[in-house]
Amino acid sequence: MLERRDTYDALYRDFHWQIPQKFNIGTAVSDRWAAVEPDRTALIEYRAEGTGDVLSFGELARRSNAFANALRARGVRRGDRVALLLPQSFEAAIAHIAIYKLGAIAVPLALLFGVEALEYRLQTAGVRAIVTNPAGFAKIGQIGGRLTDLGTVVVVEGGGRDDFHRLVADHSPHFVAEDTGPDDPAMMIFTSGTTGPPKGALHGHRVLLGHLPGIQMAHEFLPQPGDLMWTPADWAWAGGLLNLLLPGLYFGLPVVAGRFDKFDPEAALLLVEKMGVRNAFIPPTALRMLKTVPDIRKRFRLSLRSIGSAGESLGRETYDWAAAELGLTVNEFYGQTECNAVLASCAAIGVSRGGAIGKAVPGHRVAIIDGEGRRVPMGEPGQIAIARPNPVMFLEYWQNPEATEKKFIGEWMTTGDQGIEDGDGYVQFFGRDDDVITSAGFRIGPGEIEDCLTGHPAVALAAAVGKPDPLRTEIVKAYVVLKDGIVGDQALAEEIKLWVRERLSAHEYPREVEFVDSMPLTTTGKVIRRIFRERARREARAA
Numbered sequence: 001m002l003e004r005r006d007t008y009d010a011l012y013r014d015f016h017w018q019i020p021q022k023f024n025i026g027t028a029v030s031d032r033w034a035a036v037e038p039d040r041t042a043l044i045e046y047r048a049e050g051t052g053d054v055l056s057f058g059e060l061a062r063r064s065n066a067f068a069n070a071l072r073a074r075g076v077r078r079g080d081r082v083a084l085l086l087p088q089s090f091e092a093a094i095a096h097i098a099i100y101k102l103g104a105i106a107v108p109l110a111l112l113f114g115v116e117a118l119e120y121r122l123q124t125a126g127v128r129a130i131v132t133n134p135a136g137f138a139k140i141g142q143i144g145g146r147l148t149d150l151g152t153v154v155v156v157e158g159g160g161r162d163d164f165h166r167l168v169a170d171h172s173p174h175f176v177a178e179d180t181g182p183d184d185p186a187m188m189i190f191t192s193g194t195t196g197p198p199k200g201a202l203h204g205h206r207v208l209l210g211h212l213p214g215i216q217m218a219h220e221f222l223p224q225p226g227d228l229m230w231t232p233a234d235w236a237w238a239g240g241l242l243n244l245l246l247p248g249l250y251f252g253l254p255v256v257a258g259r260f261d262k263f264d265p266e267a268a269l270l271l272v273e274k275m276g277v278r279n280a281f282i283p284p285t286a287l288r289m290l291k292t293v294p295d296i297r298k299r300f301r302l303s304l305r306s307i308g309s310a311g312e313s314l315g316r317e318t319y320d321w322a323a324a325e326l327g328l329t330v331n332e333f334y335g336q337t338e339c340n341a342v343l344a345s346c347a348a349i350g351v352s353r354g355g356a357i358g359k360a361v362p363g364h365r366v367a368i369i370d371g372e373g374r375r376v377p378m379g380e381p382g383q384i385a386i387a388r389p390n391p392v393m394f395l396e397y398w399q400n401p402e403a404t405e406k407k408f409i410g411e412w413m414t415t416g417d418q419g420i421e422d423g424d425g426y427v428q429f430f431g432r433d434d435d436v437i438t439s440a441g442f443r444i445g446p447g448e449i450e451d452c453l454t455g456h457p458a459v460a461l462a463a464a465v466g467k468p469d470p471l472r473t474e475i476v477k478a479y480v481v482l483k484d485g486i487v488g489d490q491a492l493a494e495e496i497k498l499w500v501r502e503r504l505s506a507h508e509y510p511r512e513v514e515f516v517d518s519m520p521l522t523t524t525g526k527v528i529r530r531i532f533r534e535r536a537r538r539e540a541r542a543a
Contacts, residue, residue: 002216008351008359015213015362019391023205024180026064026100029249031177034061042249043090044228046258046271055090057252063090063168064097065175070167071102071129074152078103078178080128081188085109085118085136088235088257091156091164093245095131096235100205103178104128106187107200108236111136119143121190122150125200125398134158182206182391188398189238191337192522200398201337208246210392214341214361215247218308218331219279220348223251227305230256230271231281232263238337239311244281253279265289273300280304283311285521287318287330288454288461292483296325310334310341312526313429315451316354317503332357334429336415338394338407339386342366343427355448356426357419364390368421373409384419384427385412418445435529437466439474444508446529449500453478453510456499458486461519463527464510467536478510479532481519488515 005011033040038058045052055063076082082099084106086092099106107125109118111133118139122130129152130140137155144150156164180186186205190198216222229248233240248255256275260267263286272280282290287309290296307322307330314332322330333344334357343366345351345358360366365387367375376382386393388411396404407413418430430436430445437444446464453462461481466474480496482488493513501509520528 002213002221002362004221006349008346008349011349012360012362017209017363017391019182019206019209021181022179023182023209024100024177025186025205025208025246026097027177028208029246030057030061030064030097033057033249033252037252040252041254043093044254044256044275045090046230046256046275048267048270053090060094060097060249062173063094064101066168066171066173067094067098067164068101068175068177069171070154071098071104071152073171074129076102076104076129076152079185080104081107081125083107083109083122083125083127083130083132084236085111085130085132085140086156086235087111087133087259088240089156089259090257091131092235093249093255093257094168095164096241096246100180100186101175101177103180103184105185105202108187108189108241110234110236112234113139115139115142119146121198121200122147124198125188128152129154131164132156180205182209183395185395187241189241189337192526199400199403201394202396202398203394206391207242207394208250210363210390211242211247211341212250213363214333214335214344214392215243215308217344217346217351217358217361218281218310218333218341219306220331220346222247222279223253224305227251227278228254228256228276229279229281230258230275230277232258232260232268232286233281233283233311238340239281239283242340243308243310248279263289265293269293269296269300269302272302272304276303278303278305279308280306281308281310282330283526284309284314284318284451285312285461285526287314287322288451291318291321291325291454292460297327302326304328306331308333313357313431313445313447313451315448317451317455319354321455333361334358334384334427335392336417339390339392339413339415341392342386342390343384353426355428356422357429358427359425364392366427367412368419368427369409369412369414371409373412378421378423381418381420381430384415384417384429385409386415387411388413434533435465437464437474437476439466439469439472439476439507444476448504449476449478449508449510450527452500452503453480453496455503456496458482458492459496461527463519463529463532465529465533465536467512468540475511476508477512477514477532477536479514479516479519481516
């Protein structure tokens, strides 16, 4: 944990990791608080019509103990993989904690996955049990016969012998957690698969402790009196689970469970207002969607103290918009499924700069390197890399030693993300290697262009990619989703081009703008640029 200092330099200098020899995520986020303040609020259910149920730490500990007993009675043992296919809910948190207490391995998966995507991940992980809801159960029913390792499917509100609530009610609320160490496996989170088949990143119990300094920075020194946390991010994603849910519970803070089938900016603001949310993790795409809501400060009474944002580049335009419309500075931070929250901003101590993703979080060594693992000179582009050993770093890719080995160059874990470090230690994020656009000798990151595009009053979402060009190698092409009620034509396309050119530079503006009806997003809310990049290449070949 971070102890607050007045300056970043003092914060970084004075920090030392304290990783215990024995650590279990499940007991750390429930039993630890249940022992001293059992009535303390852990989770609050949000309903559009008003506040839903409240779950205390004492009840969280008891229910997770009972569910751990239920899973053990069905043959789940230490090291077994248990998939969770659930929305934000009490049941999802209870199941996670029970799995950690068992010493089993949680495999969170998004309900948005189609049947083929689910089957690939479930087969790869070799899951022993699945905890899901009726919607997920219907998908599992189509592939269950091919999941040879699967023994148990527990359904929330599904009725029958393996109904989640019946199992909790029928089993003892007393359970002695497995004696786990920080390097014992706790969870397997699949990568997004934007650059190849998804891989199962296996993390030890220490991954939670490794996240804490970065999350504390991004939320300006959690915990503070009155803090209350929420994210629109799916808890199946590392962003929802490790950037908010588990750190919030670890610090004894109430976490709001709010179910959204699809992100709705108006509904999200209403939740923040009604629940009195003080600390939110909001990914950049969701923040850009909030920009479509007019008169936020007039229409909503918000109590926000901190917003952290990660998952892709935020951009200067959205950074400035948030300061003006939400009344606070968004603290951008950075990491990957394999090693998260290693760069961060913290406006409370002056670590904040529009267009940058922050500085190295205390306890982490981050560098910009070349293909040989050497640090590049300050101000030159290269690959963002994190030094090992590191408590937030993954153990390995599940049953994929070749991919694990390729992830490292010497002491550095590579990210495949391009960045530049300036003289003050701030890192600017360009994007994935494949996303960087090379035009007339310039290397251009798409994130800044997309951020600028969404600043235009007609634009809701945008993707910028490189389109092959015989003269410039590539030109910037923008695919744009317009706001409701606005019709795209050539005049608007030219206006949008000029908007970017005047705000960024002559080499960064999109030379082509195409209007599209929708934007393909990953389950983590990132724009899938690959789809548009392939489309632009086909267009170039056909020309």
